[in-house]
Amino acid sequence: xxxxxxxxxxxxxxxxxxxxxxxxxxxxxxxxxxxxxxxxxxxxxxxxxxxxxxxxxxxxxxxxxxxxxxxxxxxxxxxxxxxxxxxxxxxxxxxxxxxxxxxxxxxxxxxxxxxxxxxxxxxxxxxxxxxxxxxxxxxxxxxxxxxx
Ligand code: HEM
Numbered sequence: 001x002x003x004x005x006x007x008x009x010x011x012x013x014x015x016x017x018x019x020x021x022x023x024x025x026x027x028x029x030x031x032x033x034x035x036x037x038x039x040x041x042x043x044x045x046x047x048x049x050x051x052x053x054x055x056x057x058x059x060x061x062x063x064x065x066x067x068x069x070x071x072x073x074x075x076x077x078x079x080x081x082x083x084x085x086x087x088x089x090x091x092x093x094x095x096x097x098x099x100x101x102x103x104x105x106x107x108x109x110x111x112x113x114x115x116x117x118x119x120x121x122x123x124x125x126x127x128x129x130x131x132x133x134x135x136x137x138x139x140x141x142x143x144x145x146x147x148x
Contacts, residue, residue, distance in 0.1 A: 004066070004067060004068065006114050006117075006118070007114060007117050007118030007119075007120075007121045007122070008066045008067065008068070008118055008122070009066075009114075009118070010112060010114035010115040010117070010118035010119075011062070011066040011115065011118040011119055011122055012063060012066050012067060013115065014103050014104075014107060014111070014115040014118075014119070015059065015062070015063060015066075015103065017107055017110055018103050018106050018107055021106075021107070021110065022106040022107070025055075025059070025099070025102050025103060025106065026051070026052055026055040026056075028102045028106065029055060029095075029098055029099055029102045030051055030055070032098045032101070032102060033091075033094070033095060033098055036094065036098075037091055037094075040087075040091060043085065043086070043087070057078075058095070058099065059099070061075050062096075062099065062122070065122055065125070065126065066118070066122060072125050072126045072128075072129035073129055075126065075129070076126075076129050076130055076133045079092065079130060079133045079134060079137065080133075080137060083134065083137050083138070089130075089131075089134050092130060092134075093127065093130070096123055096126065097123070100119045100123065103119075104116070104119075
């Protein structure tokens with residue numbers, strides 16, 4: 001298996017430590033998310049099981065990115081249906097930041113500089129792939145562009 005760098009190992013440790021010392025992050029993440037985007041709670045139709053299934057997929061995706069089981073390119077397929085459901089780019093980007101912030105705040109003094117750097121790198125890798133996918137889909141949405 002490929003050797004993981006310090007940052008990726010630190011991301012995995014942060015998730016593991018949170019699980020051991022704080023518990024399940026799902027409720028805290030959605031609390032943060034819905035405080036900023038109250039309309040999103042309506043978009044989920046207040047359906048907790050769906051929210052929970054989604055968050056376990058999102059957290060799994062972050063672990064798979066950190067341990068290189070998957071790549072950024074293979075982690076953006078869900079954007080197609082989310083855009084169709086009117087989930088905004090800001091919501092998508094903020095969700096990942098809010099997951100990181102929830103883990104960081106929950107770990108408190110156990111959060112390390114390596115974790116900070118590892119999360120920063122992971123999100124820095126993912127965001128351009130997300131942006132490209134969103135731009136392509138928005139191009140389709142607005143119809144064929146005139147070629148001059
Ligand atoms: C705000 C309104 C949103 C709604 C209504 C919504 C809805 C859903 C639904 C219904 C699923 C399928 C869950 C299942 O039954 O397995 C899903 C999956 C998922 N959502 Fe969302 N979502 C929202 C926002 C977001 C945001 C902001 C992100 C950004 C991280 C996101 C990322 C994902 C991912 C990665 C999956 C898993 C896809 C898969 O593995 O199949 N969603 N979402």
